[in-house]
Amino acid sequence: MTRSAPPPTTPPVTPPVTPPVTPPVTPPVTPPVTPPVTPPVTPPVTPPVTPPIEAKACEVYTGEPLASLKHYEGITHEHSAYSDGDPHSIPADYYRIAREKGYSFAAGSEHSDLIENGLFISLHASCDPTSGRFDPTQLEYCFLNPTGDKLQKWKSTMDQAQKASSTNFLAIRGFEWTSDVFGHINVFFSKNFTNAKTDGGYLGMDTFWDWFTRDPNQIGLTGSLSSPVPFGGGGDGLATFNHPHDKCLLNDLPLPITEGLCDWNDYTLIPAAVERMFGIEAYNDSNRDDRYQAYIAKALDKGWRLSFLGSEDEHFAHYAVEERPKTVTIAKSLSEADFKKAWLARRTYALTPGQHLHVDFNAGGHPMGDKISCDTGATLPMTVATYNADGSDFKGTLQLFSNGGKQIATIDSANGEFKVPVETGDHWYFVRVHGADGKSVAYVAPVWVKGK
Numbered sequence: 001m002t003r004s005a006p007p008p009t010t011p012p013v014t015p016p017v018t019p020p021v022t023p024p025v026t027p028p029v030t031p032p033v034t035p036p037v038t039p040p041v042t043p044p045v046t047p048p049v050t051p052p053i054e055a056k057a058c059e060v061y062t063g064e065p066l067a068s069l070k071h072y073e074g075i076t077h078e079h080s081a082y083s084d085g086d087p088h089s090i091p092a093d094y095y096r097i098a099r100e101k102g103y104s105f106a107a108g109s110e111h112s113d114l115i116e117n118g119l120f121i122s123l124h125a126s127c128d129p130t131s132g133r134f135d136p137t138q139l140e141y142c143f144l145n146p147t148g149d150k151l152q153k154w155k156s157t158m159d160q161a162q163k164a165s166s167t168n169f170l171a172i173r174g175f176e177w178t179s180d181v182f183g184h185i186n187v188f189f190s191k192n193f194t195n196a197k198t199d200g201g202y203l204g205m206d207t208f209w210d211w212f213t214r215d216p217n218q219i220g221l222t223g224s225l226s227s228p229v230p231f232g233g234g235g236d237g238l239a240t241f242n243h244p245h246d247k248c249l250l251n252d253l254p255l256p257i258t259e260g261l262c263d264w265n266d267y268t269l270i271p272a273a274v275e276r277m278f279g280i281e282a283y284n285d286s287n288r289d290d291r292y293q294a295y296i297a298k299a300l301d302k303g304w305r306l307s308f309l310g311s312e313d314e315h316f317a318h319y320a321v322e323e324r325p326k327t328v329t330i331a332k333s334l335s336e337a338d339f340k341k342a343w344l345a346r347r348t349y350a351l352t353p354g355q356h357l358h359v360d361f362n363a364g365g366h367p368m369g370d371k372i373s374c375d376t377g378a379t380l381p382m383t384v385a386t387y388n389a390d391g392s393d394f395k396g397t398l399q400l401f402s403n404g405g406k407q408i409a410t411i412d413s414a415n416g417e418f419k420v421p422v423e424t425g426d427h428w429y430f431v432r433v434h435g436a437d438g439k440s441v442a443y444v445a446p447v448w449v450k451g452k
């Protein structure tokens with residue numbers, strides 16, 4: 001065997017070194033910066049501000065339930081021979097005649113001067129030689145021939161009132177504190193009386209207010225010796241200012257000392273008397289005008305809380321006639337207790353002669369006479385409904401008055417609603433009803449509104 005030459009040595013093929021493929025550095029993809037999407041600025045939708053109903057409101061009425069109250073028409077301020085009325089009349093006559101004519105109550109008020117025990121004289125015009133109506137044939141009734149009842153007029157009046165009263169009729173005893181310098185005041189329901197001619201009632205009002213605000217069983221410097229409690233107070237009485245500005249004896253004298261005396265010291269407020277000094281006459285005798293209105297507004301502005309009365313002030317025994325004004329009291333019943341409550345609550349209205357109206361007044365659920373506390377800014381609806389007492393329609397208009405005597409609204413109907421915005425502070429509001437002829441026919445007791 002032949003040996004062959006060794007094959008040439010081929011250098012090992014080294015494969016070319018391929019450098020490692022570095023992938024190209026792609027910079028990290030940063031997503032484009034989109035600015036955050038701010039939605040267009042829509043102002044926030046605020047719902048319209050409707051305050052919850054309770055936010056501006058008036059306090060709720062909590063007095064005697066309105067459905068339990070009735071309207072009672074009656075006569076007030078009567079005189080008989082117990083003072084200066086007809087020499088043949090006695091209080092029993094005005095009580096009886098009012099009842100017979102269908103009225104619900106009668107409140108007499110003989111002049112304080114003539115009701116002392118033993119003072120049997122009557123001072124009617126026919127008994128007075130200077131009056132122009134003097135009638136000598138009446139003298140025996142005026143001065144000479146007193147009946148037993150006239151020797152104790154105050155007690156006799158109570159006996160007659162009690163006899164005349166029933167569940168259907170209330171007879172009220174009263175007297176008229178008669179100061180012709182300061183003014184006249186009727187006091188009803190009091191156990192005692194006081195006499196302006198002897199208690200200092202021509203020198204100052206203090207003596208009356210002292211008596212009126214004193215306990216009936218407490219003896220003081222004023223009052224009468226012949227009262228049931230001699231010199232006892234009148235703290236159980238309810239009283240009214242009578243015929244404003246009609247009795248101002250000293251006003252005619254051009255003396256500076258007389259200034260501010262008339263009209264009970266120009267309606268100076270006596271805080272201790274306010275609660276029981278409940279009324280003022282809006283009509284007296286046969287007047288149908290509004291001549292007392294400015295005085296009424298003044299008294300209310302000074303802080304007295306007065307309801308309104310229409311008074312007969314009858315001196316000729318023509319009691320309960322169409323020619324004299326009347327008063328309506330809104331009470332639960334004809335009991336003395338319910339009537340006192342009604343008068344203390346100021347639930348009365350005055351009617352002109354010949355009108356027999358039923359006036360309903362409602363201020364946000366409160367009856368006339370009420371004190372109402374409200375949030376300032378609230379609206380207080382005041383609704384008035386007027387119709388004839390027999391239920392038939394009454395045609396007329398309504399006028400609303402407030403502080404300062406300002407007339408603030410009218411309604412061209414005797415039925416309607418005033419919407420009164422409540423302002424801060426104390427305000428009174430009363431309604432005057434007019435008849436179709438444009439003259440006033442009724443003054444409805446105010447409401448007193450406190451805006452807080």
Ligand SMILES: [Zn+2]
Pocket residue numbers: 176184242243
């Ligand atoms: Zn009088």
Ligand SMILES: [Zn+2]
Pocket residue numbers: 077079176313
């Ligand atoms: Zn009188």
